[in-house]
Amino acid sequence: MAQVLVFIDNPGHAIKKSSQELLTIGRSLGTVAVAFNGELNDDVAAALGANGAAAIYRPSADDLDDYLVAPKAAYLAAAVAASGASTVLLENSFDGKEIAARLGIKLGAGVITDVVAVEPDGTAHKSVLAGSYTTTAKATTAVSVLTVKPNSVTPEPAEDPSTPEILTLDVPAGSSSAAARITGRKDKPASGRPDLTEARIVVAGGRGVDGDFGPVEELADALGAAVGASRAATDAGWIGHDAQVGQTGKTVSPQLYISAGISGAIQQKAGMQTAKVIVAVNKDAESPVFEIADFGIIGDLFKVLPQATEEIKKRKG
Template identity: 65%
Template sequence: MAQTSRILVFIDTPAGPLHKAHRELLTLAASLGEPVAAVTGPSDGTLLTELGSHGVTAVYRPAAELEDSLVAPKAAFLANAAGEAAPAAVLLENTTEGKEIAARLGIRLSSGVITDAVAVDPDLTVTKNVLAGAYTVTAKVTVGTPVITVKPNSIEAAAGSADGMPAVVEVDPGDPGPAARITGRAARPATGRPDLEEARVIVAGGRGTDGDFGPIEELADALGGAVGASRAATDAGWIEHSAQIGQTGKTVSPQLYISAGISGAIQQKAGMQTAQVIVAVNKDADSPVFEIADFGVVGDLFKVLPQAAAEIRKRKG
């Protein structure tokens, strides 16, 4: 693939600076070719400068504001942006919404879609993990423009160092067709913790917490990490469903994953087995989680986690 090929990165942010996942995608795009971006939100001077620092040469934005809606209008706009940019590939976040947009985009472009990527080679061969992380496979789109969603923390985001200002191109937002709309919004209370899917450190609790996530949150805060949970914990109402990790929840790839009071059934493994380091804390020495853990502690999480948090704070101080 020629180094001058354009790689289109989808930046779905209503306002403010780039998210960590966006910077990772832009870093990957720059390693594959010439990064360009499709931006759904306002592309003010600050955002354009930041995009330019990551080597973005062109920014595509909708000519009319996208109305309160879910994925359909975003996919329609992105398809038109891809038509304008004629990229060698399109990169998106590996979120639930990002994967649905990718699927709709693939239909609109008559192109192949690959999700859950952890690496992309210059020839656009994709590496991904399948079957709950038990196997690593390579795949390549053979029809149309490759549409690829990339897991967070798979790429080390480079600091912006370029000095250019990208050109801004207005694009027809397109016809989304029948689509759901957002009828109301409610802000979630700020926790000060990183987003679960972008966090480098995650502390997750399960049935063994018996509804008390205090030790989980304490250790997560000491490590500057996010709080996750098993399906058993979210189904019990102990924590919101947005914290669920697993086959029916979110898939995460942190550098450090601490599992506390979670048995480690296959459903949970599917969401976290690609973590670089897994530490398990469980009273049951025969718990399946120890089979995939790099380090294991057989003990009561209510004793182990507070001690670990205290020692971390002590060393930080």
């Protein structure tokens, strides 16, 4: 059976939903091992076993997070060699894609990014051209490296949970000697909302909110959703740049995307077009967003969103 390696980076006290999705895909391809970076407590190890991990590799060095991606790529290459993996799965984040590129160079492996589905034979379905098309691709090399978009599959636990073997791998000497070092970090204030790239529901506001994200945030909280924004809104300083969805921001693929006061230019569409259902609220009936929306409401978001929030709260009891 094929060997699959899943890279999980810094899950905290519980593995993320996106990591569970990678493990679910991995089990459909073969026997799963995990290359793990972070604090591995008993609960996390048990959760990895419940999701089908037969082995967990840990780096001998405990300072990988003090650098950018180079040492992680070197560690992952060592894990590929130790596990004999023919497929490597990573998150489709900025870091994940850069690690995948560096790993591809180290191993002479084919790299496929922006993957939204993987068939049992390793054929990947890839979202391209701002989400306008889905293509199929398959690496012809001995090892293939895939970065998978979140919300691509429904995470499911393994039918036969295992107690994974935990192994320590030496990080190649010199892998961090020329790497960029991280000199400082600043914690992001906790909002209580789900992570934007992993959320099943996203409510996003744009130029039309005119500086007031209150109705957007209230609807998001009623739905248990994440809050997103267009570049115009973040550039205006109405909300932090970490909320930006689009070609130069984050790419999301939720079950439901509610666009409020966003015109829907190509830059915005590039970050959310793969959402399963898109609802658009805009006063301008000619806005491009209505071309890709499943449902459109031509109206003032300051009237529409509060009504929706109130109705949702009523139905939730």
